[in-house]
Amino acid sequence: xxxxxxxxxxxxxxxxxxxxxxxxxxxxxxxxxxxxxxxxxxxxxxxxxxxxxxxxxxxxxxxxxxxxxxxxxxxxxxxxxxxxxxxxxxxxxxxxxxxxxxxxxxxxxxxxxxxxxxxxxxxxxxxxxxxxxxxxxxxxxxxxxxxxxxxxxxxxxxxxxxxxxxxxxxxxxxxxxxxxxxxxxxxxxxxxxxxxxxxxxxxxxxxxxxxxxxxxxxxxxxxxxxxxxxxxxxxxxxxxxxxxxxxxxxxxxxxxxxxxxxxxxxxxxxxxxxxxxxxxxxxxxxxxxxxxxxxxxxxxxxxxxxxxxxxxxxxxxxxxxxxxxxxxxxxxxxxxx
Amino acid sequence: xxxxxxxxxxxxxxxxxxxxxxxxxxxxxxxxxxxxxxxxxxxxxxxxxxxxxxxxxxxxxxxxxxxxxxxxxxxxxxxxxxxxxxxxxxxxxxxxxxxxxxxxxxxxxxxxxxxxxxxxxxxxxxxxxxxxxxxxxxxxxxxxxxxxxxxxxxxxxxxxxxxxxxxxxxxxxxxxxxxxxxxxxxxxxxxxxxxxxxxxxxxxxxxxxxxxxxxxxxxxxxxxxxxxxxxxxxxxxxxxxxxxxxxxxxxxxxxxxxxxxxxxxxxxxxxxxxxxxxxxxxxxxxxxxxxxxxxxxxxxxxxxxxxxxxxxxxxxxxxxxxxxxxxxxxxxxxxxx
Ligand SMILES: CC(C)[C@H](C(=O)O)[C@@H](O)C(=O)O
Ligand SMILES: CC(C)[C@H](C(=O)O)[C@@H](O)C(=O)O
Numbered sequence: 001x002x003x004x005x006x007x008x009x010x011x012x013x014x015x016x017x018x019x020x021x022x023x024x025x026x027x028x029x030x031x032x033x034x035x036x037x038x039x040x041x042x043x044x045x046x047x048x049x050x051x052x053x054x055x056x057x058x059x060x061x062x063x064x065x066x067x068x069x070x071x072x073x074x075x076x077x078x079x080x081x082x083x084x085x086x087x088x089x090x091x092x093x094x095x096x097x098x099x100x101x102x103x104x105x106x107x108x109x110x111x112x113x114x115x116x117x118x119x120x121x122x123x124x125x126x127x128x129x130x131x132x133x134x135x136x137x138x139x140x141x142x143x144x145x146x147x148x149x150x151x152x153x154x155x156x157x158x159x160x161x162x163x164x165x166x167x168x169x170x171x172x173x174x175x176x177x178x179x180x181x182x183x184x185x186x187x188x189x190x191x192x193x194x195x196x197x198x199x200x201x202x203x204x205x206x207x208x209x210x211x212x213x214x215x216x217x218x219x220x221x222x223x224x225x226x227x228x229x230x231x232x233x234x235x236x237x238x239x240x241x242x243x244x245x246x247x248x249x250x251x252x253x254x255x256x257x258x259x260x261x262x263x264x265x266x267x268x269x270x271x272x273x274x275x276x277x278x279x280x281x282x283x284x285x286x287x288x289x290x291x292x293x294x295x296x297x298x299x300x301x302x303x304x305x306x307x308x309x310x311x312x313x314x315x316x317x318x319x320x321x322x323x324x325x326x327x328x329x330x331x332x333x334x335x336x337x
Numbered sequence: 338x339x340x341x342x343x344x345x346x347x348x349x350x351x352x353x354x355x356x357x358x359x360x361x362x363x364x365x366x367x368x369x370x371x372x373x374x375x376x377x378x379x380x381x382x383x384x385x386x387x388x389x390x391x392x393x394x395x396x397x398x399x400x401x402x403x404x405x406x407x408x409x410x411x412x413x414x415x416x417x418x419x420x421x422x423x424x425x426x427x428x429x430x431x432x433x434x435x436x437x438x439x440x441x442x443x444x445x446x447x448x449x450x451x452x453x454x455x456x457x458x459x460x461x462x463x464x465x466x467x468x469x470x471x472x473x474x475x476x477x478x479x480x481x482x483x484x485x486x487x488x489x490x491x492x493x494x495x496x497x498x499x500x501x502x503x504x505x506x507x508x509x510x511x512x513x514x515x516x517x518x519x520x521x522x523x524x525x526x527x528x529x530x531x532x533x534x535x536x537x538x539x540x541x542x543x544x545x546x547x548x549x550x551x552x553x554x555x556x557x558x559x560x561x562x563x564x565x566x567x568x569x570x571x572x573x574x575x576x577x578x579x580x581x582x583x584x585x586x587x588x589x590x591x592x593x594x595x596x597x598x599x600x601x602x603x604x605x606x607x608x609x610x611x612x613x614x615x616x617x618x619x620x621x622x623x624x625x626x627x628x629x630x631x632x633x634x635x636x637x638x639x640x641x642x643x644x645x646x647x648x649x650x651x652x653x654x655x656x657x658x659x660x661x662x663x664x665x666x667x668x669x670x671x672x673x674x
Binding site: 110112127128132134138139140142143144145175178179180181184185211212214229232233234235236239240243244 | 447448449464465469470471472474475476477478479480481482483484485486512515516517518519521522544545546548549550551552553566569570571572573574576577578580581582
């Protein structure tokens with residue numbers, strides 16, 4: 001449903017190939033008459049003391065105000081005294097769930113067909129606490145933190161997601177046979193939430209076994225929810241099943257209804273500025289943003305145009321074995337709208 | 338080289354299907370005239386206070402004395418006051434490296450062909466420290482411990498393994514971009530050891546990216562070495578590529594030259610005693626034990642007989658899509674010796 005007053009959304013083009021693939025998104029969204037007005041923010045060239053990173057305070061304010069945004073790849077500059085860009089965004093905006101739909105692209109052959117699963121990753125704690133220290137020389141430790149608050153929050157999101165998207169099952173991925181307290185608490189929270197959703201099946205799968213099952217038969221899974229590091233690992237594994245990070249959308253859900261969609265691939269500095277980049281992951285991430293805004297008609301229209309262009313196979317970028325420029329692929333998608 | 342005085346080796350048949358598949362190993366080894374005398378030890382029915390588990394002190398003494406053994410699946414009985422059987426073995430025998438050769442079985446089709454890699458897992462520390470506690474209600478933490486001692490030890494083993502087996506490359510798998518101190522120390526140790534092996538290529542791969550690359554193209558890897566949990570995950574993922582844990586051998590290397598080969602699949606209580614189990618993983622684990630003893634002729638002979646029987650396809654157990662009994666499959670392997 002195209003509303004009349006446009007929605008303001010933050011756009012972080014990012015660096016490397018980011019600006020080119022963002023341009024592709026802007027053109028396709030405009031051609032599809034998506035009522036979105038982009039507020040563009042680039043990564044700063046100096047450390048902003050208010051964010052302790054190269055992200056500007058204004059850019060974070062923009063996402064907080066708009067509550068919706070799209071983000072290209074950002075390479076954290078090397079050096080001391082500042083925080084990683086991605087981790088700062090997750091922390092400052094309380095982006096507590098990273099959602100990655102992963103489905104086989106029709107016509108793009110990999111070893112797997114009919115993959116259709118969703119990984120939902122806790123995005124704020126666990127192994128990413130940043131708490132590490134040397135105990136004595138040659139002995140270091142790092143803390144994995146699991147809280148009831150964050151576990152319930154991501155479990156709620158997973159079951160809610162399963163329900164509104166007509167999914168049948170949620171699998172909680174864990175290693176509670178070894179980490180009985182931390183992963184045990186995570187599972188306990190998932191079980192509590194599962195009880196409130198009797199129509200959704202619930203199961204628990206140990207992470208090592210999960211990875212083996214995923215490579216043997218990904219159709220065994222539907223929605224997967226898990227602590228931070230397992231989500232990091234499994235979402236990339238799943239992306240590999242269907243062709244890689246260049247093809248998989250992702251969306252970060254934050255407190256207060258924030259949705260920051262994000263292409264999780266790298267900034268590919270080697271091909272930056274050469275009109276060679278594949279905008280698919282950023283485009284499909286933009287589509288998840290549209291769905292979050294309930295613009296389902298626009299989302300369907302754009303998603304179909306992307307998938308049909310790839311399926312047809314005439315215009316594909318080099319990473320997919322084709323020889324199209326970013327701009328040619330973009331034009332082909334617009335033709336398919 | 339078949340020596341005249343037989344070597345004594347400990348055999349833990351384990352439970353569930355363990356005794357049946359152990360019987361298969363014993364018969365095949367005997368038919369191949371392997372000069373091994375088995376010392377069999379079963380899991381006890383009571384907790385042994387000296388091991389704090391159902392493992393008997395005598396069985397541990399047997400491995401310590403023989404320095405070589407083979408282990409079937411062991412299901413840890415449920416209940417309090419005792420330790421997991423597998424973890425007790427690793428701890429008590431300082432089984433510091435778990436080595437899993439993972440290669441495509443000729444004639445047994447999966448989505449992948451020509452997989453040929455070795456995962457080497459640190460087996461004593463990391464996320465398996467058992468150190469966990471509740472900080473306040475709703476907040477729990479677990480400690481990941483990385484030591485210079487254990488990291489150097491497993492890295493040494495990995496490079497040594499690569500060298501004696503004519504492997505070209507060792508990849509250290511990590512998440513040091515997040516766990517800079519713990520995984521950072523692990524990498525530092527790998528780098529130190531790598532310098533002593535200039536003929537072996539060395540690279541470092543982030544675990545999420547590693548999993549994606551493994552499912553896209555496992556031929557990118559050769560020998561992989563990594564901290565405990567990553568090894569748990571990646572070794573199962575790799576097993577999935579070639580058909581599962583029923584087909585992959587494993588061997589645990591301990592301080593003082595101990596080698597305890599082990600089938601890492603479960604004890605499959607549902608089919609136990611029915612003559613349906615597939616002994617392949619235990620057999621191939623036995624083969625790794627023979628190689629550890631430098632019985633390469635016997636190892637080759639038995640390994641070829643197993644692989645040829647599977648490749649021929651006439652006798653396969655149910656898990657591989659066949660209808661052979663364990664004893665029929667065993668007899669077929671003996672025929673192929
Ligand atoms: C770059 C890295 C810190 C990040 C992570 O581990 O979360 C990345 O792998 C991701 O998944 O977004
Ligand atoms: C059963 C479990 C404790 C064990 C582990 O996590 O090490 C298993 O997965 C393995 O790989 O041997």
